[in-house]
């Protein structure tokens with residue numbers, strides 16, 4: 001992969017604006033341009049976006065305090081100041097512009113800018129009146145007089161409910177300004193040892209340009225407007241796959257049922273409470289994804305006649321259940337161009353998404369191999385959810401991975417993140433093999 005910021009260290013400062021969430025997508029796109037990232041956050045920014053989101057994306061600890069020392073004793077913001085090729089502050093609040101204009105080093109971003117000879121790109125975002133205020137304008141002009149690039153905000157609807165100039169500039173405009181700011185400058189500190197430390201377990205961004213759809217969590221099948229049939233899935237495994245894929249540069253659509261863990265903000269999240277909603281979301285994502293990982297625990301049965309009003313206890317209750325659609329099997333049939341009996345009926349999707357299923361079993365895993373063949377998936381991740389340290393709600397998982405080529409790999413007890421990364425290694429290899437195979441004559445998308 002080569003981008004316009006290949007090998008550059010970009011320090012991304014995020015301050016306490018409602019637009020702070022847009023910095024997540026900006027970080028992802030800077031990484032897709034080949035940049036390494038060190039995120040710096042003001043205290044207020046952390047009320048808008050969690051550092052964990054940036055840490056997952058950048059595989060570096062966020063710096064949020066000018067007093068912070070690195071594990072080796074170096075002063076955090078000075079290391080960033082000395083090694084960053086460019087500092088980008090996006091979004092920049094009115095308060096931050098004022099602090100920087102005055103040279104007031106009371107947050108980690110101003111401290112870094114003051115200590116650095118790197119070019120600085122500032123993208124303000126605020127309410128229209130705030131941006132129009134003479135104090136803010138004078139502060140922005142002051143920053144320009146330091147040689148900083150100010151990427152002016154755009155006009156449109158604002159968080160205040162009003163419309164006006166104050167919206168954070170688009171990621172394209174900010175990245176364009178960053179590329180111009182570093183053009184012709186040598187990389188300041190190419191040696192990894194001089195830069196702020198990266199997570200030793202960081203993976204290469206080998207999934208840039210890949211679109212991965214992941215389902216996570218359980219479904220809730222309504223009995224009446226307030227009651228449902230659910231299951232114990234926490235969504236941890238699917239969310240771990242989504243987070244790992246994002247960290248490796250993929251575009252991720254996370255189709256989330258009921259989950260009890262935070263969702264990665266850089267994913268496109270589609271909420272799907274019931275098996276029917278999940279089916280619809282999966283079938284929509286299928287034709288435009290490179291891989292589909294079905295880690296959700298979808299109900300196998302649902303009440304045939306959900307009541308429209310809340311049932312009274314005195315009425316008693318006998319539920320008639322009907323089977324739900326097997327979403328993975330249906331997605332697989334569409335991907336392979338088969339009808340319900342397995343006969344070719346239409347052209348397969350091309351490129352055909354790599355299909356990964358999960359099978360939560362209790363006891364022996366013999367049924368998993370039959371499931372893999374019946375559903376024609378590329379990989380089936382089987383686990384015994386009754387085993388300690390495995391399955392629902394747990395941080396770890398011991399799985400056996402079965403592949404369409406007949407291989408069966410029992411993996412040791414691993415964190416769900418490690419399971420996710422190993423699984424993505426297999427998915428990446430399958431996508432590469434698929435892309436290297438000769439294309440069939442018929443192309444449907």
Ligand SMILES: Cc1cc2nc3c(=O)[nH]c(=O)nc-3n(C[C@H](O)[C@H](O)[C@H](O)COP(=O)(O)O)c2cc1C
Pocket residue numbers: 014015016017018019042043044045092093094095096107125126127130159
């Ligand atoms: C919901 C909400 C949204 C805000 N959005 C902005 C904004 O877009 N721009 C801005 O300058 N201040 C905004 N503020 C005010 C800043 O968060 C506040 O001035 C804070 O002190 C900024 O701190 P920082 O510059 O250290 O991040 C907002 C406050 C709230 C409560």
